Amino acid sequence: MRVRQNITDIFSTFLLFSDDRASGWATDARLHRSIKAFLDNSDKYKEDFLAVYWHKQSQTSKNPQLALGHMSAYLQESCYWSVHKLLPRLQESQEKMSDFFQIAIAGVPKILHTCNPDVSGSLKAYASTTFANIIRNYLRQNREVNFCTDWGLLLKISRKILIESLQNSGYDTPTIERYVLAWSCYTHIYLPQKSPQIRQRKAPDPEIWQQIAVYYNQMRRQLSSNSAECTKETIERWISECGAQVRKYLYPSIKSLNSPKPGYEEGEIQDDLVDTSSSLLTELIEQEEQTTRLDQKNQINTLLQEAVTKLDESAQQLLQLYYQQNLTQQQIAKQLAVQQYTVSRKLSKTRESLLLTLTRWSQETLHITVTSDVVKYISTTLEEWLQTYYTQKL
Incomplete structure (x- = not known):
């Protein structure tokens, strides 16, 4: 050159x-x-x-x-x-x-x-x-991407990658929200399942799909738009679509600029070969990353449990009524004999207190630079935790 x-x-x-x-x-x-x-x-x-x-x-x-x-x-x-x-x-x-x-x-x-x-x-x-x-x-x-099945790939990606994949494919915002929530429920239920390798995970059994559907129907209130209850068949279809879009986004088919015109090209044997070798170092890194994620999840769980116990009794009661008993703000206001705006204000203030605790922990422990996008993600994480925490207490 x-x-x-x-x-x-x-x-x-x-x-x-x-x-x-x-x-x-x-x-x-x-x-x-x-x-x-x-x-x-x-x-x-x-x-x-x-x-x-x-x-x-x-x-x-x-x-x-x-x-x-x-x-x-x-x-x-x-x-x-x-x-x-x-x-x-x-x-x-x-x-x-x-x-x-x-x-x-x-x-x-x-x-x-x-x-x-x-x-x-x-x-x-x-x-x-x-x-x-x-x-x-x-x-x-x-x-x-080549090593992973679609089901395993979805257990390894981040929320950001999934959203980018769906946006790149032209899905509208309400659909993306539903798919992301379904994926979150999928990883919550299916990731802890015992399996020798995440990469080669097969499709969940019907019983697992049913558990994911039940969990999604419990969590769907957090969506910004209304979403009807979903069957396990619908959830399976959504997750399957997510896997296809993520694979297409991460590994787009690239046509070489120097390829012959259609009708003149010939295939090669090596195009159909699949590398089945597995690097021990890659496996060790994967296990370490999974251990780190689980450790962080446990730390967040302990942090928020302690933060909830430090709230005043009225705030704890409000969280229980809203997340555990699934009452609306209007129903809570009627039960507590207060105005609805009082319930709304108190609930927002309680969430902000927990969000501040989680954000500070993220800054000090994970050294995350706080931006508006990061705060939105942490807020979503907090909402998911509250839903799960009070659902498990039933």
Whole structure:
């Protein structure tokens, strides 16, 4: 590959591939005009200065697309060599080097957002490391997806991945809420089931599906929109759809840019081979992650139980009436001979107290940076815990 030397080329040209090899550089006319106009004001600008300048513009400009284009051009060599160094690992994949280059270079916006040149030093060095991590994560993710059944995959993913998968497939918000709640009930019931490997979990038995459906019907009040009671057949269909969408999201089918036109391509035996080997290190990491999750779940359970016992008697009574006896706020107000707004205010205040306790614990123990999205997630976790805690006390 010919390395670019000219400043104008460095910030306005993009790598071309032919037969999966770097074959030259293509000039983007708009970027070329932009950098030429910039350099006409002074010919003393150096590469590092321009890189920092366009990086800042990509983060602060009202129209960052031009700056993003310059930075994407600037990082072409860094991306190429990052992928080139990983070639031995890429041999096992059906994608070609040019495909991996496109996968990595698509991460430029994220790199620019997370990199601070004043702290990270060389922007190219930071980008090179991140490009390599993007490819490694892609390979690890695809390998994991290939090993897992849909039922096992759903026990390993996070809520965030599930939501992103469903959003990517075009599901509306009420449907996503129902599916996420059904998935939460599925993991709550099916994860503790004894099985040698989570990866190869088979579909739950009818009795398990019935337990999941019952649990969902108990928890459905927390949905923002009304949801009718579900049968075990409906829950099974929803969970099956979740598995299909997560697999499609995590492992999209990629058509190589260098593939022959339809009608001319031929299949290979290796396309149908499945790697059945299992890394001992991967298994140990998986067990450690599961142990950590269970330990955190136990810590949260102990924390919230203690927090509930420290509430005043009226707050504890209110939680019992609402979550354990499933009374509405209006019914509670009538039973306690108070106004409904008093019940609503007291209930909100009690939840806020527990939410604050759980949030502080997350900051101090898990070192989580609290954002609005994090607070929403913690709030949902708290609501699920309250439902489960008082249901189990029946």
